[in-house]
Amino acid sequence: MHKISIKDVAKKANVSITAVSQILNNKGERFSEETIKKVLQARDELGYVPNSAARNLKVRHSRLIGIIVPSFRMPFFADIIQSMQDNAPEDVNLVFIGSTADNLQSSIYSLVERGVQALIFGRPIPNRDVVNAFLKKRHIPYLVLDQNADINAQDMVQTNEFTGGSLAASHLLSLGHRDIALILPNELTDNMRQRRAGFLDTLSAANVTPVSVISSALSKHGGLAVVHQLIQSQATAAFVLNDEMAIGVLRGLTWQNVKVPENMSIVGYDDTDYAEFMVPSLTTIAQPVAEIGQSALNMILQRLAHPNLPYQTAFFDVKLVVRESTAKLLLD
Amino acid sequence: MHKISIKDVAKKANVSITAVSQILNNKGERFSEETIKKVLQARDELGYVPNSAARNLKVRHSRLIGIIVPSFRMPFFADIIQSMQDNAPEDVNLVFIGSTADNLQSSIYSLVERGVQALIFGRPIPNRDVVNAFLKKRHIPYLVLDQNADINAQDMVQTNEFTGGSLAASHLLSLGHRDIALILPNELTDNMRQRRAGFLDTLSAANVTPVSVISSALSKHGGLAVVHQLIQSQATAAFVLNDEMAIGVLRGLTWQNVKVPENMSIVGYDDTDYAEFMVPSLTTIAQPVAEIGQSALNMILQRLAHPNLPYQTAFFDVKLVVRESTAKLLLD
Incomplete structure (x- = not known):
């Protein structure tokens, strides 16, 4: 199969190669609308695709x-x-x-x-x-x-992940909670480590240590899976390091007839677009x-x-x- | 800048061009581990990237x-x-x-x-x-x-979208509902039209027409926005053409103190991974x-x-x- 070149396009449109090149690279302002149309049509009829590498070196357009x-x-x-x-x-x-x-x-x-x-x-x-x-x-x-x-x-x-964790802790402390659980994904990324550090640091400044630290899969099902452990921990509040997991926790608590927020306060992290649609809607740390x-x-x-x-x-x-x-x- | 070629890799690894080509195309079984390692190392040190087009024509590997x-x-x-x-x-x-x-x-x-x-x-x-x-x-x-x-x-x-719509209608009819609303996205794709047709067809076979057909944006907020209209329609049940919108409807009904399912039944469509985590969890049509x-x-x-x-x-x-x-x- 003959590879279609810019020459073929120029010949078919009956214009110069320079004209085709400029028009296809969005630099064809000086040409009439009719010429531009002819070139684009020739390109499409022939199925011309510019050589990507050459094109990028020369014009860096797309x-x-x-x-x-x-x-x-x-x-x-x-x-x-x-x-x-x-x-x-x-x-x-x-x-x-x-x-x-x-x-x-x-x-x-x-x-x-x-x-x-x-x-x-x-x-x-x-x-x-x-x-x-x-x-x-x-x-x-x-x-x-x-x-x-x-x-x-x-x-x-x-x-500012450290601040994010810290805000979650301050909020729960300010509501009078001292029996607080921390729910984490099994694998922590660097930013999640900072989130955790901010949380623990602020609790510690108030002489509070988590009643329980629970790890699980980073998913809604992962959150659901820790509900039993959370209830047994006697916590009155939990910080869940991620909204997805928090949504699983909320759902599980409802199934176990633990009322949120009456019997358990939950704070998530991320403010994903589902947080405000949960029942109850989720208190969380918003990243922009x-x-x-x-x-x-x-x-x-x-x-x-x-x-x-x-x-x-x-x-x-x-x-x-x-x-x-x-x-x-x-x-x- | 000199473009690194397969020749450079061969020279650096002190092997033939054919050897480099076969090894880089995962066809180097016959070479020793040491040779393979030398070639991969030379490739990485020189920063060699095979010419994509040529490579695809010849080996169709990636x-x-x-x-x-x-x-x-x-x-x-x-x-x-x-x-x-x-x-x-x-x-x-x-x-x-x-x-x-x-x-x-x-x-x-x-x-x-x-x-x-x-x-x-x-x-x-x-x-x-x-x-x-x-x-x-x-x-x-x-x-x-x-x-x-x-x-x-x-x-x-x-x-089978037609069947999907039909299943939603049969389910609501079987529960005794006759005052049923239909909530649609503003813009329907072809498959959604079939979904709607299946729903209306099955209602019609039972001599039921929707008490209200409401359109809104295809989003959770779009669902939230129609709640007032849904309540005013006196419907006892609604089929929402999409889970995202259904989640918005559920949340809005809770805010308006309309109990689901006691006072209003809701069926969604898609069975997205949030459906089972809603409170109440969402009845829906599952696509595999x-x-x-x-x-x-x-x-x-x-x-x-x-x-x-x-x-x-x-x-x-x-x-x-x-x-x-x-x-x-x-x-x-």
């Missing part, structure tokens, strides 16, 4: 950015992804890849091979040195969200998810435009959102 | 499949995406693109330019003829999920989401292997999942 996330099922990432998608400039294409620790390197390799110009990591990078060396060598900038803690190694977007996504995208675009800028870190505040799942401790 | 969805926020698509991701063979890379009707064509163009070998559409295709011609010309097979109704035009994965994702992926891989097979349609059954949000009509 930039491809890859975003790697641990799971498409977690609303926190779904929200970040959607905010990037909604805010991407017209000449930027985003592709999203879901990746486990095992296939992360192969995912990166595949994206790079396809001509990706920059990467955003929304998941921890297990083999950090290898990945870093691989990308640096190929001059592919990358940005990490706060699942990776090593500030100043590259561009980062972070939220849309801003995080937008900021990450802007920062990596800036990096592509100015490769030699010093590394940047965008730092976002979190806030406590009080809803129905927390209340003052009732004295017997 | 296949790239693009999946286009309307939104990453809708759990139905998050579940389908995740099931594809979990089931993709090692040598298949999946990229996901979120696309509005406006930028759909540019998304497709960009993916094709990057060497995508096949596409799966999880959203309606507005300019169907143009897209079809564009892809056919480039010999890029595509598959549509059931947001597009034109069976036999290409490979498809469908569920994991199987849909897996089947779509398998079908498109088969198409890549056998381009001339007749078009296929995989057809999945749906089922009613009865939970707490529906109950027998209480007589006053």
Whole structure:
């Protein structure tokens, strides 16, 4: 099969190769509408696809950015992804890849091979040195969200996770709770460790230690699975490190006839878009998810435009959102 | 900058070009572990990336499949995406693109330019003829999920939507409800129209017409927004065409002190992973989401292997999942 070239398009449209090139690269302002139409039509009729690599070297017009996330099922990432998608400039294409620790390197390799110009990591990078060396060598900038803690190694977007944990603790203490449980995912990312540290630190300053620390799977079912243990702990309140898990906890407590917030206060973390729709609606720590996504995208675009800028870190505040799942401790 | 070639890798590893090529294409069984290690090390040290186009033509080893969805926020698509991701063979890379009707064509163009070998559409295709011609010309097979109704035009994965709507109606009728409302998204995809038709048909066979048909945004907030209208309609039950909207309806009814299911039965559609965690848990129509994702992926891989097979349609059954949000009509 004869590979269609730009020459074929020029011949069919009866214009110069330069004209075709400029029009297809969105630099055809000086041509008449009729000429532009002729060229686009010729392109489509012939099925011409510009050579991607050559095109990127020359004009850098359509930039491809890859975003790697641990799971498409977690609303926190779904929200970040959607905010990037909604805010991407017209000449930027985003592709999203879901990746486990095992296939992360192969995912990166595949994206790079396809001509990706920059990467955003929304998941921890297990083999950090290898990945870093691989990308640096190929001059592919990358940005990490706060699942990776090593500030100043590259561009980062972070939220104040320590404060987030601390806000959860202060809220429960201020409601009179002292018998407080902490519910964690089995595997903690760097940011979750900070979240936990902020929580424990603030409890400790009030001379409180958790009556129970319970680990489970990072999912709604994982939350559901710890309800029995939570009830046995005699806690009057619990901080659940993640909204997904908290939703499972809420549902399980209802099934066990434990009233929230009358008999148990629950605080989640993330303020995913389900939190306000729960019954009772979930008190939680809100991260500005849309801003995080937008900021990450802007920062990596800036990096592509100015490769030699010093590394940047965008730092976002979190806030406590009080809803129905927390209340003052009732004295017997 | 000198572009690193396979020759450089061979020279550095002190082996033949054929050896490098076979090892990098996973066909290096006959070489010693030491040789393989030397080649991989040389590749990584030099930062060699094989020419994607050439590589695909010759070995078709890493296949790239693009999946286009309307939104990453809708759990139905998050579940389908995740099931594809979990089931993709090692040598298949999946990229996901979120696309509005406006930028759909540019998304497709960009993916094709990057060497995508096949596409799966999880959203309606507005300019169907143009897209079809564009892809056919480039010999890029595509598959549509059931947001597009034109069976036999290409490979498809469908569920029995008419039956789904019908099951919802039968369930409510069997519980004694006759004053039934229908809550719809503002914009209906082809499959939702079938869902609605199945529902209305089954009501009609029992001489029932909906007391109210209410449209709103396809979101939890959209569901929340119609609660007042639903209460005013004097309905004792409602079929909500989508779980997301149903979750909003449930939450709104609780705020208005309308008890579900005592005073109002609610049936959703999709059985997203939140349905069972609602309070009350949501009766809904389940689509086999994991199987849909897996089947779509398998079908498109088969198409890549056998381009001339007749078009296929995989057809999945749906089922009613009865939970707490529906109950027998209480007589006053």
